Amino acid sequence: MRIPYDSPQLDTVLEALANQKRRGIIHDLSLQPSTVGQLARNHELSLPAIHKHIRTLENAKLIIRKKSGRTNFVALDSATLGLAQSWITQYQVAWGSGQASLENYISRMQE
Amino acid sequence: MRIPYDSPQLDTVLEALANQKRRGIIHDLSLQPSTVGQLARNHELSLPAIHKHIRTLENAKLIIRKKSGRTNFVALDSATLGLAQSWITQYQVAWGSGQASLENYISRMQE
DNA sequence: CATAAAGTTAACTCATAGGTTAACTATTAT
DNA sequence: ATAATAGTTAACCTATGAGTTAACTTTATG
Numbered sequence A, B: 001m002r003i004p005y006d007s008p009q010l011d012t013v014l015e016a017l018a019n020q021k022r023r024g025i026i027h028d029l030s031l032q033p034s035t036v037g038q039l040a041r042n043h044e045l046s047l048p049a050i051h052k053h054i055r056t057l058e059n060a061k062l063i064i065r066k067k068s069g070r071t072n073f074v075a076l077d078s079a080t081l082g083l084a085q086s087w088i089t090q091y092q093v094a095w096g097s098g099q100a101s102l103e104n105y106i107s108r109m110q111e
Numbered sequence C: 001c002a003t004a005a006a007g008t009t010a011a012c013t014c015a016t017a018g019g020t021t022a023a024c025t026a027t028t029a030t
Numbered sequence D: 001a002t003a004a005t006a007g008t009t010a011a012c013c014t015a016t017g018a019g020t021t022a023a024c025t026t027t028a029t030g
Helices: A008-017 A020-031 A036-042 A047-059 A078-096 A102-109 B008-017 B020-031 B036-042 B047-059 B078-096 B102-109
Strands: A063-068 A071-076 B063-068 B071-076
Touching: A008 A020, A008 A047, A008 A078, A008 B008, A020 A036, A020 A047, A020 A063, A020 A071, A020 B078, A036 A047, A036 A071, A047 A063, A063 B102, A071 B102, A078 B020, A078 B078, A102 B063, A102 B071, B008 B020, B008 B047, B008 B078, B020 B036, B020 B047, B020 B063, B020 B071, B036 B047, B036 B071, B047 B063
Parallel strands: none
Antiparallel strands: A063 A071, B063 B071
């Protein structure tokens, strides 16, 4: 599937990933699901702070959440990571398959 | 190669990618190298504005630049895209290979 | 030599991201 | 019933990102 560079969903996903602490949360969740409070303790963040990160990840559909009693369980939804990966892969392929070197391009331009 | 979530280089790369206009520049450069001025015209950005984006991409090592006379040629350096891709792929694999569902996890936790 | 072209740099504005503290809601335990 | 736990929401602070305009440097051209 071809992903346009200006896709709004790609925007929210890459913005979500462009933060160390959120990537830390994703790392945790790749090992096992967790709760909001556990994540806060693990990453030495206050509850309001972790809450914002979780909401950012949730909006990007990188995680899912389920409330049980007063506890909020959170788990990775790795399908969405595929969106970012697909976008990146496009350009690796495009480049790898024989684009001219900068030097060649420059000398052609200067003729 | 295993990429730590808190790698500084991963940080600069993902921050660079988390912007639509910069992804647009990368898209352009995936077709062919270009110059700073051409990119500015293509994306309807002022020279100072495009200059900042280019520097961000250059710091992330996503592009390379070469000056020839007064013209600045720019080209994609897609090797670095691999860094982001590798990081993402780790978690797709980790997740895909049999993590418990959230529902299962929750009911186990509540025993 | 004077002027235009291609960028760069500096100083500024404005919006937003990430954090804080404090007040609040809902669920569980004593 | 009261108090503690788990999380949410609101209001605020501060730093930073993306853009602007204006001044400057370097290279090319009439």
